[in-house]
Amino acid sequence: MMNSPGNARAGRNDPCPCGSGKKYKACCFEVEAKFQTRQAPDVTVPLVRARQSVARGDFDNAEFWFRQAMAAKPSNAEALAGLGQCLCWTRRRREGLGFLRQAARQIERNSAKHRDIGPLMDLSGQLQHWGDIDGALRLAQLAVRIAPNSPLAQNNLALCLSRINRVEEAILASRKACELLPDEPACNVLLALLDARQGRLVAARQRLERVIEINRESEQTARAWLELGAVLDRLGDNDQAFEAFSQAAEGHRALPGNRAVDSGRIFNVIARNKAGFDRELLSRWPVDLLQQDGLPAPCFLFGFLRSGTTLTEQVLAAHPDVFASDENNLIAELTEKLARLSGIPDDVPTSLRKIGLEEVRVLRRSYWDRVEDEFGRDVLRKRFVDKVALNSVDAGFISTVFPEAKILFALRDPRDVCLSCFMQAFGVTPGTVNLLSWEGIAPQYAAVMDFWLAIRDRIQPSYLELRYEDTVSDFEKTYRQVFELLGVEWRPQVIAFHEKARKRFISTPSFAAVSQPLYQTAVARWRRYEQHFEPVLPYLERFIEAFGYRSP
Numbered sequence: 001m002m003n004s005p006g007n008a009r010a011g012r013n014d015p016c017p018c019g020s021g022k023k024y025k026a027c028c029f030e031v032e033a034k035f036q037t038r039q040a041p042d043v044t045v046p047l048v049r050a051r052q053s054v055a056r057g058d059f060d061n062a063e064f065w066f067r068q069a070m071a072a073k074p075s076n077a078e079a080l081a082g083l084g085q086c087l088c089w090t091r092r093r094r095e096g097l098g099f100l101r102q103a104a105r106q107i108e109r110n111s112a113k114h115r116d117i118g119p120l121m122d123l124s125g126q127l128q129h130w131g132d133i134d135g136a137l138r139l140a141q142l143a144v145r146i147a148p149n150s151p152l153a154q155n156n157l158a159l160c161l162s163r164i165n166r167v168e169e170a171i172l173a174s175r176k177a178c179e180l181l182p183d184e185p186a187c188n189v190l191l192a193l194l195d196a197r198q199g200r201l202v203a204a205r206q207r208l209e210r211v212i213e214i215n216r217e218s219e220q221t222a223r224a225w226l227e228l229g230a231v232l233d234r235l236g237d238n239d240q241a242f243e244a245f246s247q248a249a250e251g252h253r254a255l256p257g258n259r260a261v262d263s264g265r266i267f268n269v270i271a272r273n274k275a276g277f278d279r280e281l282l283s284r285w286p287v288d289l290l291q292q293d294g295l296p297a298p299c300f301l302f303g304f305l306r307s308g309t310t311l312t313e314q315v316l317a318a319h320p321d322v323f324a325s326d327e328n329n330l331i332a333e334l335t336e337k338l339a340r341l342s343g344i345p346d347d348v349p350t351s352l353r354k355i356g357l358e359e360v361r362v363l364r365r366s367y368w369d370r371v372e373d374e375f376g377r378d379v380l381r382k383r384f385v386d387k388v389a390l391n392s393v394d395a396g397f398i399s400t401v402f403p404e405a406k407i408l409f410a411l412r413d414p415r416d417v418c419l420s421c422f423m424q425a426f427g428v429t430p431g432t433v434n435l436l437s438w439e440g441i442a443p444q445y446a447a448v449m450d451f452w453l454a455i456r457d458r459i460q461p462s463y464l465e466l467r468y469e470d471t472v473s474d475f476e477k478t479y480r481q482v483f484e485l486l487g488v489e490w491r492p493q494v495i496a497f498h499e500k501a502r503k504r505f506i507s508t509p510s511f512a513a514v515s516q517p518l519y520q521t522a523v524a525r526w527r528r529y530e531q532h533f534e535p536v537l538p539y540l541e542r543f544i545e546a547f548g549y550r551s552p
Contacts, residue, residue, distance in 0.1 A: 043069040043076050050082055059086045077106040081123055088130050091329055094374050097132055104135055108142060117143040117153055124156055128163070131326070136160050144173070151180035155187045158194070167197050185211050185220035189227060196231050205231045222251025226425055233423070238528045245422050246438065253436045258428045263440070265430040269346075270393055270447045276349025277396030279458050284352070285360055287403045287460060293361055295368055298384055298402055299486055302391040303410030304448055305435070306420035308468035312410060313387040315471075315479055318497040321488045323375065324385040330370055331391050331398065334363055338397075348397050363401055383486050390431045392448055395455055403460035406485050409452065412468035413549045414540040415526035415533060418442055438532070442539035449543045465547075472520050 046069035053062035063086040069079035080103035087096030104127065107119045120143040128136035137160040143153040154177035161170035174191040181187055188211050196204040208231065211224040229244030252258060291297075301309055301316075301324070316324040335348055341359050342351035352360075371384060389410070391398065398405060412420075418441045426432040434440035456463065464485045470478045480490050526533065533540075544550055 043072045043079060046072065047076075047078060047082075050079075054082070054086070059090050062086050063090070075106055077103045077110060077119060077123075080106060081119075081126065085126060091333060091370075092373065093130055094376065097127075097130055100127055100130065101132070101135055104139055107139070111142060111146060115146055117147045117150060120146070121152060121156055124160070128160060133160060133163050137164070148176075149180060151177040151184065151187060154180065155184075155190060158190055162190070162194060162197075167194055170194050171198070183214060183216065185214070185217050185224065189220055189224050192224075192231075193227050196227070196234070201231050201235055205235070218251060219255055222248050222255070223425060225251060226423075230423060242529055242532055248425075249422070249436050249438065252425070252428075258433065258436065261428055261433040262430050263433045266393065266434070266444065267447055270451050272347055273349060273393065273396050274451050274454055276347070277400070277455055277458075281349060281352060282396065282399055282455070282458050283403075283460060284400060285357065285403060289357070290360070290364065290402075291404055293364060295364055296380060296384065297404040297406065298367070298386055299406040299408070300391060300398055300402075301385050301387040301408040301410065302389055302395070303466075304392065304412075304417055304445055305389045305426070305432070306417050306424065307389070307410040307412040308466070308471060309387055309389045309410045311468070311471060312408065312466060312482070313385070315494050315497045316385050316482070316486075318494040319483070319488060319491050320493075321382055322385060322486065323379045323382040325375065325387055327388055328374065328386070330367060330374070330386060331388065331394050333370060334367055334401070335394065335397060337366055338363060348394070352397070352400055360401055367402075383488055385486070392452060393431070395452060395459065399455070399459035399461050405461040406487075407459075407461050407463035408482060408485070409456075409463055409465045410468065411465050411547055413524065413526065414445060414449075414543045414547070415549075416468075416522065416524065418445060418536060418540070419526050419529055420522070421445075439535060442536035446539040446543065449546075453543075453546060467547075469523055472523060 046065045050062045050065035050069065053059070053065060063083060066079050066083035066086060069076055070083065073079070080099050084096045084099030084101075084103060087093070087099065089096075100123065104123055107123055111117075111120060120139045124136045124139035124143065127133075127139065137157075140153070140157040140160045143150070144157050147153050154173045158170045158174035158177060161167075161173065171191065171194045174187065174194055177187040178184070178191050188207050192204040192207040192211075195201075195207070205228065208224045208228040212221055212228065215221050225244050226248035229241045229248060232238075232241035232244055301312055303309055313324045313326070316322045338348065338351045338355070339345045341362065342354040344351045344354060368380070371379060371386075375384075385408075392409070395407070398407070418438075421435045421441045422438055424435075426435055428436070434444045462485060464481060466478070466482060475495065476490075479494060483490050
């Protein structure tokens with residue numbers, strides 16, 4: 001039997017073993033007493049314990065109790081879904097999705113009897129969050145069949161359909177949701193976004209302005225300002241668009257969760273990395289020494305956010321001999337493992353100096369074990385491309401641990417990068433919190449690009465700087481160079497990358513854009529907003545020059 005702190009016997013006045021902070025008699029005592037009087041195994045106590053652990057954010061303990069519940073009743077949908085969520089949150093997404101899918105099958109069977117769409121909706125949201133859009137859509141469709149007049153079910157269906165670019169079907173469901181809940185901000189923002197995708201800009205504008213006027217939920221009001229800015233941009237009303245983006249940024253910055261994020265952390269990390277990754281450290285382990293472990297050579301695709309990394313990922317994913325990952329935590333996990341091996345937190349260069357050859361080989365093996373865990377064994381038979389834009393901050397770590405790697409560094413006109421970041425909604429983390437203000441984007445861009453310029457000519461891996469403007473103006477020539485670096489043959493089928501992308505779940509804000517044929521309307525968009533660049537241009541001038549974006 002698995003061991004857990006939750007298994008310990010406790011006196012009535014002792015702290016409850018579940019970790020709630022209450023006395024045992026006021027917490028789990030009565031539940032366990034009932035559990036112990038039953039003849040057959042029961043899931044009540046394990047599920048109570050699991051819920052309490054989840055509420056505390058203790059996913060390891062929650063995993064234990066969900067497994068205990070499954071031992072008592074293997075078909076319990078809550079236990080299956082809870083275990084799946086715990087595994088996903090503890091970075092075992094592939095294994096976790098297996099349990100979430102089992103839960104989905106069980107809930108589908110149960111729904112025929114109970115007609116309760118709550119579990120269907122919850123699990124549909126979980127599957128969508130973790131990238132199983134087909135499973136999420138199936139549950140969303142079932143929820144609508146059971147409760148066609150549920151606005152939440154209709155809105156969830158619309159959201160699922162929109163993520164796989166079935167836009168007109170999504171609009172039908174979204175309109176139904178808005179008819180049932182006319183003043184619900186989230187439903188109206190989604191419908192406006194879908195109308196805008198189909199070119200119905202005036203209707204989208206009017207709907208967003210109404211959401212803003214009602215101002216019912218601060219987060220949705222901020223999102224409405226953002227989407228209104230995008231609509232005004234397409235209508236050519238640039239000054240009003242910039243004002244809308246500014247209002248959105250102000251609204252997002254004011255949200256309590258966002259105010260708590262440390263905006264200085266990424267600058268501290270970059271400063272440590274720039275100072276620590278000197279030529280000696282970057283060449284500490286030569287390629288021929290590390291390649292003796294026989295592991296594949298990874299490829300990395302990074303740059304600054306909104307520089308074309310998602311576009312390139314989709315082009316690469318269209319090649320039969322390449323597997324290009326969506327955003328992931330592989331390198332973040334590896335730097336955490338490095339901190340544990342070295343005993344030095346939050347200082348990657350110093351940690352690398354402390355460890356030896358055996359430890360770096362452990363890190364390399366760990367990386368490929370996690371690739372297999374996350375994406376399956378078949379991926380190891382292809383050229384694996386690890387795409388995470390923010391991995392640019394970890395370029396020194398990647399280059400030191402994987403000197404045989406290939407690196408694709410995405411470039412785009414710095415002014416277009418900053419404008420595009422200002423026009424997007426990002427999940428807020430220490431790496432993106434500065435993108436919530438016009439004045440915050442350029443300093444972070446400058447810090448990241450300064451680090452790249454300082455390190456690029458001292459790293460061991462071969463690299464290619466991939467300009468977004470070249471990808472849209474001379475696609476074949478540009479990507480022939482990319483595939484040559486990766487060591488795979490050019491395949492003409494990658495030209496139709498957008499057809500494959502339409503059917504994939506893509507987690508970044510570019511999911512709709514990369515599902516279309518290439519277009520050039522985003523090139524030099526900054527010129528329409530030139531008057532707003534005066535306060536941020538001093539941060540960008542050096543990089544405009546360095547990367548060849550000075551106007552002729």
